[in-house]
Amino acid sequence: MQPVTSSVSSSVKPKSKLWKSISTHRYLYMMLLPCVIFFLIFSYIPLGGLLMAFKDYKFNAGILGSPWVGLKYFEAFFNSYEAKQLIRNTLIISGIKLFLYLPFPIILALMFNEIRSKWFKNFSQSILYLPHFLSWVVVMGLTQRILAPDTGLLNEIIAKLGGDGSTFYMMEANYFYQVMFSSFVWKSIGWDSIIYMAAIAGVSPDLYEAAKIDGASKLREIWHITLPSIAPTVVILFILSLGSILSAGFDQIYMLRTPGNMHLADILDTYIIKVGLQQGQYGYATAVGMMQGIIGFILVILANRISRKVSDTSLW
Structure with missing residues (x-):
């Protein structure tokens, strides 16, 4: 009978510790509750x-109650004449936003870090x-x-300046x-x-002091201390950004679309809105959107x- 008693007591202890921890930090869990409810309602349900x-x-x-059609919509999309152009445009725009844009906020953060006033x-x-904090409607209007x-x-x-001002x-x-x-x-x-x-603020000042003692210039401090220290943050944000590689941003691109650039501005996000809301092909639009999420998840x-x-x- 001894093994049964020990197994029961061992299973009860973790539960009691869990509830004790929840009770101790109940106010933190209460602060977290609105966030959990938000994602539950708008993301998981x-x-x-x-x-x-x-x-x-x-x-x-x-x-x-609707009848099953299997993979019909996925096959229809990849067999359509628009699929290649839509995927190409989406990847180009997403690539520009992901790869070309990546250094800009890092450089700006480095510049802010050097301002002494x-x-x-x-x-x-x-x-x-x-x-x-401005919507894309306002930004595109400007x-x-x-x-x-x-x-x-x-x-x-x-x-x-004497040029052609009618472009x-x-x-x-x-x-x-x-x-x-x-x-x-x-x-x-x-x-x-x-x-x-925030990542730069977490770099130890002792590293900069040691570099100054060794006679390192400001650029060398940035190259050999600051950038390697924030590299893990850059990598994590880059990995997370890959999840939206097939989502080039509906709001901005939809506002930029004109008859002159339509062959470049038609992306998967605008296509989903067109076939889903405007044409009422809800299953087809859902299939295209699901494909975006699955590919992003795999990447x-x-x-x-x-x-x-x-x-x-x-x-992880």
């Missing part, structure tokens, strides 16, 4: 709607953080005003990527630099595994 990707959804039957540092940070033909600020400056930048495909990237950097760079600034797992083997830095 809607996952049940993914069933529509495998069903011929009908309003009168509902999701569960406290009031100027706070002022410049506030100015650069502000665009993050962009259209600046780039408008004849009356736009840029065209007026070019005309004053319609928003309509010409040659300027699509430049306008997209510059507006994305302006809106995101300030806010995205915060986490890098995050692969990148995390490679990073763990190469640099010992990973999400």
Whole structure:
């Protein structure tokens, strides 16, 4: 009978410790509760709607009552003439935002770290953080005003300098990527630099003092101390960003779409809205969206595994 008693007592102790820990930190759990409820309602419960990707959804039957169609919608998408162009455009725009944009917030964080005037540092940070809180509708409205033909600020400056001030930048495909990237950097760079600034603040001052004693310049301190110290943070954020490699950002691209650049601005996000909400093909749109999530999930797992083997830095 002794082994039974010991097994029962061993199973009770972890439970009692768990409830004791929850009771001790109950206020922290209460603060966490709204976040848990938010993700439960808006992220986990809607996952049940993914069933529509495998069903011929009908309003009168509902999701569960609609007939199964298997992988019909996935096959239809990859067999469509639009699939190749949509995937190519999405990967190009996502690649620009992921790879070309990556150094910008890091450089900005390094610049903020070198500012010694406290009031100027706070002022410049506030100015650069502000665009993050503007919606893409506002940002694109400002962009259209600046780039408008004849009356736009840029065209007026070019005309004053003796150039052609009637270029319609928003309509010409040659300027699509430049306008997209510059507006994305302006809106995101300030806010995205915060986490890098936090990582830089965690670097030990003793390392900089030792470098100064050895006669290292400021650039050498940044290259040999700051950047290696924040490298794990950069890797983690890069891995997380890979999850949205097939989501190039609906709001911005939808506002940028014009008849002149449509062949470059049509991406999977805009396509899902078009076939789902405008054409009522809910199952087909769900299948395309599900494909985005699955590919992003696979890329995050692969990148995390490679990073763990190469640099010992990973999400788990």
